[in-house]
Amino acid sequence: MARGRKVETGVKRDNKGRILPKGISQRKDGRYIWRYTYNGVTFKPVYSWDLQELKRYAEEERVKIAKGCHIEPSNITLNEYFYYCQETYKKDKLKERSYKNNNDYWGWYVRDYIGKKRLQSIKPDDLIRHYHWLQNREDKPISYSTTVRVNSMINEVFERAVKRDLLMKNPAYKVLEDVSPIKMGKKKIALTEEQQARFMEFVSCHRFYKYHKNLFTYLFGTGCRVGEACALCFQDINFDDNYITIYKTLYFFKGDENVKGEKRIGSTKTENSTRTLPMLSDVRTALMEQMELQKAAKQKCCESVKSVHDVKDVVPLEDHYNNFVFLNNNDTPYTPDYVTGIIKKIIKSYNKAENINAEKENRKPILMPDFSSHNTRHTFATRCKELKLPKDNISRWLGHKTEGNNTTDIYIHTENWKDIKDDVETLNKMIIK
Structure with a gap:
């Protein structure tokens, strides 16, 4: 006698032979449907082409319904x-x-x-x-x-x-x-060479703002993001081989309105942003001067900033960082908002002084345009273009993706950064300080 297939009673399968859980069935068009009744109340069925997704949804909704926090699709906002x-x-x-x-x-x-x-x-x-x-x-x-x-x-x-x-x-x-694009917002600008020179000269000569000169030399001379500059530590700088490793960013996080915010360290914006940059001569001088200033003033960071780890981190982060290059008067690291605030104050002071000088000299004032820390990246990129650097090399400096290149491999290992190391001689023609 031929052995027949065992009959499964009460078991539903889909067209791929998979057993369907209670409450889920498959329609003729291939979609899955979940029906559920609880305490005599029948809820609106839910459809999905993905069985696993529907199973997860059904499990979550059963818990919500049991707790009384389920929202019917017809009422959900x-x-x-x-x-x-x-x-x-x-x-x-x-x-x-x-x-x-x-x-x-x-x-x-x-x-x-x-x-x-x-x-x-x-x-x-x-x-x-x-x-x-x-x-x-x-x-x-x-x-x-x-x-x-x-x-x-x-x-x-x-x-x-x-x-x-x-x-x-x-x-x-x-x-x-x-929807018409009637409001285009502020146009992103790059400072001209003259504006950049005037800004740096004013900062260098000002009795208060000269303390921030090295930071602005670094921003104008690397094109890095302000969060990357705030996160820079002395262990990220190799003075012997003349390069900087950028793999982290500092930001201020406030998750809840009632909770005090805090500084945090995270990985760079994208994988392409993790990079190794050769130092221009002005940048090298500024960083060495910054190190000597901290030693002379016996300045030491009094704040340890916690890192937020992510499985996608290209470079594993330490749990905390405290050896920051740029510290404010309170011996704590700069934040992006703090740097933006400094720039606004400098522009206001510069324009006030320029208006007074122009009136004395009976000439039209040469005012500084309003700009933010992010505009230093635009300025750096513009200087690079003016010096005729290849577009792909500019992208590598900025940490942008380049067509046909695995930028992570290029920047994470110092032996792979020769393609932009050759730019240093050209970029040293820039007048930063």
């Missing part, structure tokens, strides 16, 4: 679904500061406005009106680039809602085609 997506999909994938930046942007431009509306009630016209209002409001209108970023966040939320069958269509899809 844009805010609620955004924070759900942040917690579920983003928290373990984004760096700490990126995760916080997302929440900050949402709080500034979405949460108290369209974020309160029900997810299923939002139409494309609602988003268009919201973006127009943000761009034209009297109090802090936003630029078009900020509008693009806000829409990108909203679009991602709706895409997930469509994927989970909470919505039929994404109302944010191509909605920016009907």
